[in-house]
Structure formats: structure tokens, C-alpha cells
Amino acid sequence: xxxxxFGTTGLKVSRLCLGCMTYGDPAWRPWVLTEGESxxxxxxxxxxxxxxxxxxxxxxxGTSEEILGRAVKEHGGRDxxxxxxxVYHPMSEDPNDRGLSRKHIMASxxxxxxxxxxxxxxxxxxxxxxxxxPIEESLEALDELVRAGKVRYLGASSMxxxxxxxxxxxxxxxxxxxxxxxxxHLNLLYREEEREMLPYCREEGVAxxxxxxxxxxxxxxxxxxxxxxxxxxxxxxxWYAREDENRAIITAxxxxxGERGVSAAQVAMAWVMQVPGVTxxxxxxxxxxxxxxxxxxxxxxxxxxxxxxxxxAYRPREVAGH
Numbered sequence: 001x002x003x004x005x006f007g008t009t010g011l012k013v014s015r016l017c018l019g020c021m022t023y024g025d026p027a028w029r030p031w032v033l034t035e036g037e038s039x040x041x042x043x044x045x046x047x048x049x050x051x052x053x054x055x056x057x058x059x060x061x062g063t064s065e066e067i068l069g070r071a072v073k074e075h076g077g078r079d080x081x082x083x084x085x086x087v088y089h090p091m092s093e094d095p096n097d098r099g100l101s102r103k104h105i106m107a108s109x110x111x112x113x114x115x116x117x118x119x120x121x122x123x124x125x126x127x128x129x130x131x132x133x134p135i136e137e138s139l140e141a142l143d144e145l146v147r148a149g150k151v152r153y154l155g156a157s158s159m160x161x162x163x164x165x166x167x168x169x170x171x172x173x174x175x176x177x178x179x180x181x182x183x184x185h186l187n188l189l190y191r192e193e194e195r196e197m198l199p200y201c202r203e204e205g206v207a208x209x210x211x212x213x214x215x216x217x218x219x220x221x222x223x224x225x226x227x228x229x230x231x232x233x234x235x236x237x238x239w240y241a242r243e244d245e246n247r248a249i250i251t252a253x254x255x256x257x258g259e260r261g262v263s264a265a266q267v268a269m270a271w272v273m274q275v276p277g278v279t280x281x282x283x284x285x286x287x288x289x290x291x292x293x294x295x296x297x298x299x300x301x302x303x304x305x306x307x308x309x310x311x312x313a314y315r316p317r318e319v320a321g322h
Contacts, residue, residue, distance in 0.1 A: 001049030002298065004279060006082075007180050007207030009153060011122075013082050015273070016294055017052040017209055018045045019282040023067045024060025032060060033286055035067045041285045042071040048295055054183075054209070054282050056086035056127060057112050065115035073117055081122075085112045086157065088127035100130035100138035109150055124151040125183060128322065129159035135167050139176055146177035155181035157211070158321050161196035168204070179206070183282065185321035186210035186275065188219055188249050188268055188310055189240045192319055194275075202277040212321075213272040213281040215240055219253055220265035220293075239320040248313035256306050262296065263289070269297035271310055 002015045022031070023038035055064045065085060072078055087108040090098035098104060113119060124145065130138060145151040156164055156179045164182060171178040182201050184193050187210070201208050214220045216236040240246055257264040272281050285291040
């Protein structure tokens with residue numbers, strides 16, 4: 001497993017990050033795996049040399065963090081791993097148990113530390129931009145977490161580039177801990193981040209860790225194939241609504257996969273990995289071959305002609321995932 005520098009920091013992470021939204025409580029989402037079903041995937045990731053794991057407080061309302069924490073304890077070597085979790089989404093009906101207020105951030109970090117069974121988070125990510133809280137309040141609270149030793153690095157996820165730039169500018173101007181990563185929506189069916197966010201991150205040396213590199217699995221399976229997640233996914237039909245355009249892109253993925261003798265998932269993942277500025281895509285795994293495909297994609301280098309075939313049918317879309 002290759003390890004790369006995390007943006008301009010001194011941190012080194014595996015070229016793949018295992019996303020842990022799939023591991024938790026099926027009562028939260030029907031496609032989520034139980035702890036017993038999840039552990040083989042986490043163990044496989046440890047054995048493969050993946051040192052970067054991503055979860056969030058809202059995944060199964062904390063159960064994902066608990067499962068990851070117990071798996072890390074079983075594996076040992078906490079200090080050799082890079083654990084990321086997030087704050088923002090509602091955790092209860094309480095109006096203060098959500099967002100990026102000082103109150104919620106301070107309570108959430110302690111809850112996440114307890115669930116993960118650790119005394120520090122390597123990468124603490126704001127899950128979305130909070131329009132109801134002044135950025136000064138959020139950013140000063142996050143800086144306190146770094147100074148207190150509860151958090152090593154700060155990251156952000158899915159927002160407009162101007163919002164991200166505004167917050168980083170405030171952090172830099174006021175000597176606060178600065179966001180060093182952006183976790184955004186990027187795959188062959190959604191490329192709007194190539195307009196502003198990715199160029200900004202490359203210019204500023206911000207690490208990029210895209211989520212949904214396989215477009216909720218659409219790029220990895222045949223168009224007519226059904227899965228448990230696809231059948232209950234309310235967001236994908238909105239995000240990836242252009243069926244004719246999608247079909248053309250997915251067909252190109254499968255055609256190249258057939259020519260190369262590899263899976264469609266490997267081709268789609270390889271494309272994301274070759275986007276300039278991408279540090280480590282976040283991959284989900286609920287079947288044994290999912291993680292194997294992602295690892296195999298590390299060695300798959302697409303030609304310029306293949307990349308052009310994969311992107312030829314794409315047309316601008318509405319912003320999705322913020």
C-alpha cells in the first residue's frame with residue numbers, strides 16, 4: 001500500500017481511505033452492516049496496509065464510531081492509524097444537537113472521543129457548511145480543540161469553494177488552526193468540483209479525499225442491476241438524474257473494463273485517483289470484492305485516450321451533495 005503526504009502537512013496517509021458509513025446499525029439504513037458483518041472488512045483493510053479510516057458521528061447515530069473504535073483496539077497500534085470523524089448533522093431532536101455552534105462542537109468532540117475509545121482525533125471534519133452559525137464562532141471553537149490536544153488536524157466537506165476559501169482566510173488571518181483537507185463529491189457522473197474547488201485545493205495545497213468515487217455504486221454495476229442500497233437510496237436519483245448521459249458514461253466504463261480485463265469499479269476508481277490533486281478517495285466496502293477492487297485500482301493507469309472516452313459524454317450538472 002502506497003502512503004502519500006496529506007496536502008502540505010507532514011501527515012502520511014494510505015492512498016485509499018476506508019469509509020465506515022456502511023458499518024453500524026441496520027435500523028439507521030437497511031443496507032448498513034452489523035458489527036459482526038463489518039469486522040472482516042476492517043481487518044482486511046488493516047492487513048492491506050490502509051491506515052486511514054473515515055467515519056462520522058451521524059453514521060448510525062454513533063454506532064459506526066463505536067464499531068471502528070473497538071476494531072482499532074482489537075487491531076492495536078492506534079498511533080499508527082489516522083482516524084477521521086465529523087460533526088454537523090443532527091444527532092437527536094434537540095435543536096442544539098446539530099450544526100457548528102460552539103455548544104455542539106464542544107459536546108460532539110467528547111462524544112466522538114468516547115465512542116471511538118481514543119483521546120484524540122487525527123482529522124476532525126465539519127460535515128457541511130453551517131449557514132446559521134457565524135464562521136467566527138465555529139472556527140474559534142475548532143481551534144480550541146486543536147490547542148487542547150483533542151484534534152490533530154481540521155478538515156471540511158462538501159460546500160462551495162467561496163465558503164471554504166472564506167473560512168480558511170479567516171483562520172489564516174487570525175492565527176487559528178487551518179483546514180488542511182476537503183472531502184467532496186467527485187466521480188465520473190459528478191464532476192462539478194473540477195470548476196472551482198479542486199483548482200483552489202491544488203493552489204493552496206489542501207488534501208482532497210473524494211466521497212462516493214463510484215457514484216453510489218452506479219459506475220460499478222450494470223444499469224439494470226439492483227442492490228439493497230440502490231433500492232432505498234433517495235439521494236442518488238436526484239444527484240444522478242440524467243439516465244441517457246449516465247448510461248453512456250457507464251457503458252464507457254464497462255467497455256474499458258472489458259478491454260483491460262478488470263472490473264468496472266477498478267476503472268471508475270482509477271479515474272478518480274488520476275484527477276490532479278486527489279489524495280485518497282474514500283471507499284466503502286460491503287462485499288468482499290469491493291475493497292479488493294479499490295486496492296487493485298491503485299495499479300491501474302488509464303491512458304489519455306481512455307480518460308477521454310470516460311469523460312466525453314459528461315455535461316454540467318446542478319450542484320449536488322452540499
